[in-house]
Amino acid sequence: QLQLQESGPGLVRPSETLSLTCTVSGGSISSSSYYWGWIRQPPGKGLEWIGSIHYGGNTYYNPSLKSRVTISVDTSKNQVSLKVSSVTAADTAVYYCARTYTSSWHTFYLWGQGTLVTVSS
Amino acid sequence: SSELTQDPAVSVALGQTVRITCQGHSLRSYYATWYQQKPGQAPVLVIYAENNRPSGIPDRFSGSSSGNTASLTITGAQAEDEADYYCTSRDSSISRDSSGDHVVFGGGTKLTVL
16 A cells, blocks of 8 residues: 655754655555655645656646745655755645646645644754 | 635534535636545545545535536535545646646635534
8 A cells, every 4th residue: 555754854944955755655656657746734724735746757836936846756765855945934834745646646645644844943 | 825715614513514615716627626634634635526536535525616616515514524624726827926737725614513
């Protein structure tokens, strides 16, 4: 059964780069059938899509975050990575990775449990 | 601010029917997707492509759409349905703040089962 697990530092300093990894187990990240997405949720607030990627390299980004976000795939480690540069307190959130299907890359069928990242000095 | 608009809170008596709505320009072109999120948990997909349920989602959940409004209906709400519900859709509109394909989320609706 496919499972997703987010990991990374729980605390990031303002102006630095937030880096998270989503490790996929029970299946291959290299399947042409899937896209992999990142979504975040500030404490007590709603969900915000960050971006999505196919292992072949095609990506979609949230226009409001595009200038600071990079999503990549490491097929050798079966991982999807997220980097958000120049972070501020507004980037404090629970970050989720999720799996979609290529035919509906915008629908998140399976989610990881999420990881809380706090931006603070 | 969200490009999809949802009522912040809705309540329903146990066993009754409730409709949660979502409005936005993108819904004229793309189907709505609905997620349920309970406190401290990751969201769960409950409706996709307007009115399709993933395996394991009770058939009391259904979706519909008309014009720029999508709806999630729970027929015979149960106590375990109390949660936040988010609508989302694909959007390909080009505006001052966006270009190309992207995903938009509604602000969420908190459902209380009385």
